[in-house]
Amino acid sequence: MSEVDTMDEAPAPDEAHRFPCESCGAQLVYQPGETEMVCPFCGHRQDVETAAARAGANVENDFEAALGALSRAAPMEESRVAHCTSCGADIEIEGASHAERCPFCDTPIVADTGTHRHIKPQGILPFTVTEDGAREALRSWLGSLWFAPNGVKEYARSGRRMNGVYVPYWTFDADTASQYRGRRGDHYYVTRTRTVNGKRQTYQERRTRWRAAAGRVSRFFDDVLVLASTSLPKAHADALEPWDLTELRDYSPQFVAGFRAEGYQVELADGYGEARQIMDRIIRADVRRDIGGDVQQITALDTRVSDVTFKHVLLPIWIAAYKFKGRTFRFVVNGQTGEVQGERPYSAWKITLAAIAALILGGIALYLYGQAR
Structure with a gap:
């Protein structure tokens, strides 16, 4: 069966994200750190069908093919999305709900009337840190801030609910080969003399001996991670790294039950552009090491990039939003490691x-x- 046929037979967005309890009929939710879904009413547990699957989550998609024919190169899905006019987040809405609160900034949002078609997530990193664990990590982090307002620390102690959100990312693989020209500088010292207060003194003066350098470096990039959301401050999201992507599972809506999932706002081509910037910085560092010496100058650099592939994945983040004097401060907790970052009032x-x-x-x-x- 082709990917296009698979897409046509996919269930409707609301049906694909509903998981009734076999015992009482209530909606099951995913339990962080487990391979089961749990009924919050009767306690019944049910296995996540694809919880142990990892092979599909690590299959790479051809980047050039995706740009040339996006709908055929990557599995697509439709979902109902609510757009936050305050922070710009696109939040998937489940069931018949039309009104929600944005998990990123706590602003009321209303679901769009239609559905959005986008590349389906391929892999998902399930939550392993529970809400209580995330709240304790946040409480400890806020407690270390000397000049934070008392209201912020009271917020952490109040036990207010945190929002578990699966945030979209792109990952890129690429094979690179770079030719360069430049100069290598080696420091050496000469002894000089000078007169200070009528006395002659000797001192060492540093000089640099330059010579031409040229060569070739190569590197295979594996899973260069690019945030595909503009809702979170990028500096804070990037500071949540590292993520252990070896724990990626095949995407399954069961893992999202009880949580929110944000749709990507950074398109595939733009994500690759950012990935290339990350790769270029690393390649330049490789070139400098290859040139050697004490200092280096790169005068020409030509990089050939081949075999570019990508994945669309969802990573788990706990989010808390606090409003102080008309401004919203957001705190984020890595749902895998418990690392905390945030805006410091x-x-x-x-x-x-x-x-x-x-x-x-x-x-x-x-x-x-x-x-x-």
Whole structure:
């Protein structure tokens, strides 16, 4: 059966994400760190059919073919999406719900009337950190911030619900071969003399001896990770790395039950452009190592890229949003490792009190020093 035939026979978006309990009929949810779905009402457990499957999650898709004929090169799916006008997130909506709150910034959102067709996620990294575990990690992280407003720390202690969201990423593989020309600089020192306050002194002056360099470096890039969302601050999302992508599973909507999934906002071609920037930085570092010496100059660099492949994957992130004086602060927790990142609000009065205390302590120290003389 062709991929196009498979797409045509796919269930409707709402049906594909509904998992009734075999015991009581309520909706099952995925339990982080487990291979089962759990009924929150009667406690019945049911295996996730594809929880142990990993082969499909690691199959690479040809990038050039995808750009040339996107609908045939990668499996597609349709989903109902709500667009947040505040942070720009595109959140998949399940069931008959039309109104939600954005898990990224806590803004009310309304589902679109139609469906969105996009490349289907190929792999998913299931949550292993529970909501309680994520809240404890956030509480510890916020507790280490000296100048955070009390309201932020109270937010962490309040037990308010955190949002578990599967965030979209692209991964890219590529084989590269680069030819370069440049210069290698080796430092050496000569002894010089100078007169200081009427006295002659000797000192070492550093100089650099340059010579031409040329060569070739090659590297295979495996799973260059690119955030496909614009809803989270990129610096915070990138700081959640590393991810253990060897734990990727075949995408299955069962893993998403009880969580949210964000649709990608960075298109495939744009994601590859960012991946190339990451690759180019690493290649330039490889060239500098190959040139050797103390300093290097790269005057020409030509890179041939081949066998480019990609995957669309979903990675687990716990998100908490806190509004302080009209501004939304977001905290994110890696749903696999528990790493915490976030926007750090500062309390003006705490900073002022700290400055006053520092001045008082400085004054006391000067007074004691004066008394001791």
